[in-house]
Amino acid sequence: MTERRYDPTSGEWVTFATHRQHRTYKPKADFCPLCPSRPGSPATEIPFESFEVVTFDNRFPSFSPNPPVPDVEGNGLFGVTTAAGRCEVLVYSDDHTKTMADLSIERVRMLVDIWTDRWVVIGSEREVSYVMPFENKGEVVGTTLSHPHGQIYGYPEIPPRPLKELRSAQRHLSINGTCVECDVVASELEDGRRVVASNERWLAWVPFWARFPYEVHVATKIHRPSLAALDQRDREQLAEILLDVTRTYDALWSFSLPYIMAFHQRPTNEDEAWDEVSHLHIEFSPPNRTRDRLKFLAGSELAGGAFVTDVSPEVAATSLRKARAKKI
Numbered sequence: 001m002t003e004r005r006y007d008p009t010s011g012e013w014v015t016f017a018t019h020r021q022h023r024t025y026k027p028k029a030d031f032c033p034l035c036p037s038r039p040g041s042p043a044t045e046i047p048f049e050s051f052e053v054v055t056f057d058n059r060f061p062s063f064s065p066n067p068p069v070p071d072v073e074g075n076g077l078f079g080v081t082t083a084a085g086r087c088e089v090l091v092y093s094d095d096h097t098k099t100m101a102d103l104s105i106e107r108v109r110m111l112v113d114i115w116t117d118r119w120v121v122i123g124s125e126r127e128v129s130y131v132m133p134f135e136n137k138g139e140v141v142g143t144t145l146s147h148p149h150g151q152i153y154g155y156p157e158i159p160p161r162p163l164k165e166l167r168s169a170q171r172h173l174s175i176n177g178t179c180v181e182c183d184v185v186a187s188e189l190e191d192g193r194r195v196v197a198s199n200e201r202w203l204a205w206v207p208f209w210a211r212f213p214y215e216v217h218v219a220t221k222i223h224r225p226s227l228a229a230l231d232q233r234d235r236e237q238l239a240e241i242l243l244d245v246t247r248t249y250d251a252l253w254s255f256s257l258p259y260i261m262a263f264h265q266r267p268t269n270e271d272e273a274w275d276e277v278s279h280l281h282i283e284f285s286p287p288n289r290t291r292d293r294l295k296f297l298a299g300s301e302l303a304g305g306a307f308v309t310d311v312s313p314e315v316a317a318t319s320l321r322k323a324r325a326k327k328i
């Protein structure tokens with residue numbers, strides 16, 4: 001069963017992909033489907049003996065170009081539609097153990113190009129309205145394959161969280177005449193207390209309203225709606241700051257920190273004038289609140305959608321800056 005059902009009480013779609021229950025679950029390292037296919041060993045998903053970066057369609061997709069007909073019929077109250085869209089996997093390297101923080105700057109620069117190309121290609125599909133590259137890193141955030149990789153989803157609608165940000169940005173623009181993210185970046189730069197890293201084109205900081213204790217956002221200092229709007233210098237410096245942030249995370253408690261990383265940017269449909277209100281940024285949400293304790297999304301967060309955070313963003317940013325100084 002693969003279909004989308006509409007919740008008229010919240011105005012949001014839920015996707016059902018029950019075949020995903022049978023997806024490969026924590027295979028042993030010598031059976032990893034994302035490792036290269038080596039002579040004398042069973043073939044993996046990737047038919048090469050070595051590779052730099054590989055993208056392919058997810059074998060267990062939530063959204064696909066030719067989705068099956070829904071199992072149930074909808075009605076005026078319960079909307080039902082096909083799960084049309086895209087789900088791609090992006091394998092960062094042929095080394096089973098190298099996380100993003102372990103990659104060379106050239107390799108991360110290559111990832112930036114691929115995220116950009118896939119954003120353009122997937123976004124040009126008629127049924128896709130929003131393309132979100134993301135990475136779930138670590139078993140505690142539900143990763144079933146430990147080989148470092150990311151995913152790129154092409155959604156049929158703008159997902160609720162980016163949509164909420166876009167609506168807020170539209171309100172801010174109509175009241176103040178400015179892009180809210182541009183204002184946030186300028187304000188954080190001037191204040192400095194929550195800044196973690198900065199280069200000519202990008203800022204990495206703990207948001208004033210961080211929902212996760214060590215949440216870090218990375219955004220362009222100049223307004224850029226999407227990856228496709230970046231010039232060569234922006235791309236080089238994006239690779240640099242992504243390595244800076246991921247290496248800082250690993251230096252924080254001297255272990256490879258799990259996180260969810262996601263790109264928020266311009267929707268790929270032309271339904272509204274998005275350019276002024278979309279400001280490309282990358283959100284890192286690590287689940288740890290201390291070295292050995294995790295933040296769980298519980299009553300207030302899940303049932304109320306209201307986050308309660310245990311660490312002050314100013315203290316978190318100070319700890320991250322100290323970790324960063326240690327790693328350099």
Ligand SMILES: [Zn+2]
Nearest residue numbers: 032035096147
């Ligand atoms: Zn592997």
Ligand SMILES: [Zn+2]
Nearest residue numbers: 179182223279
């Ligand atoms: Zn902006």
Ligand SMILES: [Zn+2]
Nearest residue numbers: 165264281283
């Ligand atoms: Zn965002």
